[in-house]
Amino acid sequence: MKKMKLTPRRAADHILTYTLLLVMSLVFLFPCLWLILASLSKTGSLYDFKGFFPSAFSLQTFIDLFTDDVNGLYPYKTWFFNTLYVAVCSALLGTVLVLLTAYVMSRFRFNGRDTIKKTTLVLGMFPGFMGMTAVYIIMTQLGLINHLESLIFFYAATTPVSYMVQKGYFDSIPAALFEAARLDGATNLEVFLKITLPLSKPMVVYTMLTQFAWPWSDVLLPKLLLKDRNMWTVAVGLFNLPETHFARFAAGSVFIAIPIVILYFCLVKNIVNGLTAGSVKG
Amino acid sequence: MATLRFRNIKKVYPHSEGKKKSGKGEKQSGLQVTDQGVVAVQSFDLDIADKEFIVLVGPSGCGKSTTLRMVAGLEEITEGELYIDDKLVNEVAPKDRDIAMVFQSYALYPHMTVYENMAFPLKLQKMSKEEIDKKVREAAAILDITEYLDRKPKALSGGQRQRVAIGRAIVRSPKALLMDEPLSNLDAKLRNQMRSEIIKLRQKIDSTFIYVTHDQTEAMTLGDRIVIMKDGFIQQIGTPQEVFDHPSNLFVAGFIGMPQMNFFQARLTEESGKYFVSVEDCKVELSPEKEKNLAARGVTSQDITLGVRPSHMVLSDQGSNSLSATVDVSEMMGSEVHFHVTVRDADVVVIAPTMDPNGNHIKTFGIGDKLHLTFNGNVCHVFDRDGKNLEF
Ligand SMILES: Nc1ncnc2c1ncn2[C@@H]1O[C@H](COP(=O)(O)OP(=O)(O)OP(=O)(O)O)[C@@H](O)[C@H]1O
Ligand SMILES: [Mg+2]
Numbered sequence: 001m002k003k004m005k006l007t008p009r010r011a012a013d014h015i016l017t018y019t020l021l022l023v024m025s026l027v028f029l030f031p032c033l034w035l036i037l038a039s040l041s042k043t044g045s046l047y048d049f050k051g052f053f054p055s056a057f058s059l060q061t062f063i064d065l066f067t068d069d070v071n072g073l074y075p076y077k078t079w080f081f082n083t084l085y086v087a088v089c090s091a092l093l094g095t096v097l098v099l100l101t102a103y104v105m106s107r108f109r110f111n112g113r114d115t116i117k118k119t120t121l122v123l124g125m126f127p128g129f130m131g132m133t134a135v136y137i138i139m140t141q142l143g144l145i146n147h148l149e150s151l152i153f154f155y156a157a158t159t160p161v162s163y164m165v166q167k168g169y170f171d172s173i174p175a176a177l178f179e180a181a182r183l184d185g186a187t188n189l190e191v192f193l194k195i196t197l198p199l200s201k202p203m204v205v206y207t208m209l210t211q212f213a214w215p216w217s218d219v220l221l222p223k224l225l226l227k228d229r230n231m232w233t234v235a236v237g238l239f240n241l242p243e244t245h246f247a248r249f250a251a252g253s254v255f256i257a258i259p260i261v262i263l264y265f266c267l268v269k270n271i272v273n274g275l276t277a278g279s280v281k282g
Numbered sequence: 283m284a285t286l287r288f289r290n291i292k293k294v295y296p297h298s299e300g301k302k303k304s305g306k307g308e309k310q311s312g313l314q315v316t317d318q319g320v321v322a323v324q325s326f327d328l329d330i331a332d333k334e335f336i337v338l339v340g341p342s343g344c345g346k347s348t349t350l351r352m353v354a355g356l357e358e359i360t361e362g363e364l365y366i367d368d369k370l371v372n373e374v375a376p377k378d379r380d381i382a383m384v385f386q387s388y389a390l391y392p393h394m395t396v397y398e399n400m401a402f403p404l405k406l407q408k409m410s411k412e413e414i415d416k417k418v419r420e421a422a423a424i425l426d427i428t429e430y431l432d433r434k435p436k437a438l439s440g441g442q443r444q445r446v447a448i449g450r451a452i453v454r455s456p457k458a459l460l461m462d463e464p465l466s467n468l469d470a471k472l473r474n475q476m477r478s479e480i481i482k483l484r485q486k487i488d489s490t491f492i493y494v495t496h497d498q499t500e501a502m503t504l505g506d507r508i509v510i511m512k513d514g515f516i517q518q519i520g521t522p523q524e525v526f527d528h529p530s531n532l533f534v535a536g537f538i539g540m541p542q543m544n545f546f547q548a549r550l551t552e553e554s555g556k557y558f559v560s561v562e563d564c565k566v567e568l569s570p571e572k573e574k575n576l577a578a579r580g581v582t583s584q585d586i587t588l589g590v591r592p593s594h595m596v597l598s599d600q601g602s603n604s605l606s607a608t609v610d611v612s613e614m615m616g617s618e619v620h621f622h623v624t625v626r627d628a629d630v631v632v633i634a635p636t637m638d639p640n641g642n643h644i645k646t647f648g649i650g651d652k653l654h655l656t657f658n659g660n661v662c663h664v665f666d667r668d669g670k671n672l673e674f
Contacts, residue, residue, distance in 0.1 A: 176389035184403035185377040
């Protein structure tokens with residue numbers, strides 16, 4: 001690539017752009033960096049910090065996180081696997097439900113479809129915590145308080161209400177493809193599995209990621225439904241750490257971010273455009 | 283292999299829930315609008331014989347696709363009965379009708395290779411791998427797409443995609459093959475080429491064809507019989523020759539044939555069993571055959587619209603008993619010349635050969651020149667003021 005001639009004007013332009021980008025990335029990255037460094041603090045106390053950063057570093061906090069639960073007070077390992085269980089199950093179940101809902105709303109015409117559309121739209125505008133009391137009572141009735149399944153149940157069951165994004169994606173797949181498949185002898189389920197899903201990979205991945213991220217980081221609901229310390233999720237656990245365990249908090253936060261990052265890098269290559277290229281002329 | 287019977291089929295598209303009464307384009311389209319909705323097709327009666335090639339033709343919005351989609355089962359039939367091989371199929375799901383369709387937009391599965399696209403319907407039938415392979419390769423050979431079998435649709439040209447779409451349709455030997463304007467996305471040259479390939483294809487496979495187009499050339503060249511539609515109604519059903527020679531009404535007369543048939547405001551007079559048409563100073567007696575038809579229907583003297591095809595107009599030397607015309611444009615086509623002329627205030631096209639059989643050039647005319655025209659009694663089409671052919 002040939003370098004463009006650097007006129008003073010262009011140089012000024014570059015300098016401005018890069019300064020701006022630098023400042024912006026600092027603003028975003030600094031808290032992350034600080035958290036990571038804080039989690040590596042040797043003493044684990046805020047009062048040992050020199051200025052912004054800890055004076056001495058070690059991996060001890062991370063080791064403690066899993067090995068030393070402070071007499072059962074902070075069982076991070078248990079919390080971590082609780083969270084993983086809830087998030088994975090909610091993501092799988094929620095994704096299936098929301099995709100099916102969106103597909104039905106996108107491709108089928110039936111009585112009451114419009115009513116459902118409007119109702120869900122209105123319901124979606126209420127903030128989730130408005131129903132918390134109701135959720136609590138329902139879960140009590142079902143005997144699910146203090147069970148992780150109550151969370152999975154809630155997360156998976158509420159996601160189909162926000163099916164609009166997925167519906168929009170399905171809408172964008174040419175109807176002729178579905179019709180062609182039906183004429184080729186496919187049942188509705190086969191059309192969904194063999195035509196719709198393969199063409200919706202980016203959408204499925206996006207849905208999975210969001211369905212995973214919500215339970216992974218939610219505090220409100222687990223705090224409401226999980227009373228027993230051993231049932232907590234990481235978010236609730238960290239929330240309840242006293243200030244003296246600052247490094248533990250930091251390390252816990254850093255560690256919990258790792259699966260999300262891994263998941264993201266595994267799945268992101270599927271989020272590409274142009275999957276339907278070449279199918280229909282338009 | 284199948285026969286199809288349409289019995290008084292009707293399709294009403296319900297009004298959309300937003301109650302858009304003055305929906306755009308609906309008024310011009312001339313479709314009947316009832317309280318239930320827009321009537322896209324009505325009184326559709328047709329018997330299709332086994333292995334027949336039927337072409338549905340008509341202007342945009344006349345209900346061709348709707349009819350085709352009702353056969354496929356993609357659109358519900360509002361009223362009437364549709365039989366495939368004497369079995370009532372109104373309520374039969376598309377997948378159980380054993381009908382294949384080629385869409386205007388190709389509708390290839392973009393995530394599958396050409397091979398997988400063509401194998402898809404067979405896989406759904408739980409056919410064995412070897413059998414699928416055999417059939418796909420057979421179909422690919424017929425359509426000359428064997429070398430593209432491993433490609434994805436996006437790596438194909440429009441013409442190749444259309445072949446694949448046809449391949450996917452014929453691979454499972456369906457009872458009937460439906461095609462909805464399959465060539466309209468192709469350029470003129472490719473369209474001509476594909477058209478002759480469809481004619482060849484037809485000889486190779488045993489299937490009933492229903493082909494939709496708005497192009498009358500395609501209709502004339504492909505169809506065993508043509509169904510001409512307008513505003514949801516069938517206008518005429520017949521072989522290409524029949525509809526060309528005996529259009530049942532003004533619409534068909536104008537729609538079939540290029541350049542369009544010329545129309546004159548004329549007078550039909552009946553004089554003791556003989557029929558004459560007179561336009562301006564030109565009076566011509568109809569052929570005995572036409573006179574017989576008119577007499578059989580008891581047609582009396584009346585004002586009519588006279589139709590004469592451009593190639594049936596004759597340049598005349600004599601000034602009497604002829605139409606005088608002024609040349610507006612003359613188009614040299616090689617073996618013939620198209621004169622666009624004005625007769626009184628009507629635009630008329632005349633096709634004249636450039637040479638007589640002895641190879642002598644025939645006198646040509648330039649813009650503004652005057653000439654005289656006549657026509658013979660056996661090429662006149664007489665329509666009453668409502669546009670109906672009086673011979674029918
Ligand atoms: N889903 C629908 N809802 C309401 N009206 C419809 C619907 N589909 C088609 N129509 C109307 O029915 C009429 C016939 O449509 P159709 O698609 O059969 O026309 P066509 O003859 O295939 O035209 P073209 O040559 O443009 O494809 C049109 O006027 C159209 O506006
Ligand atoms: Mg159409």
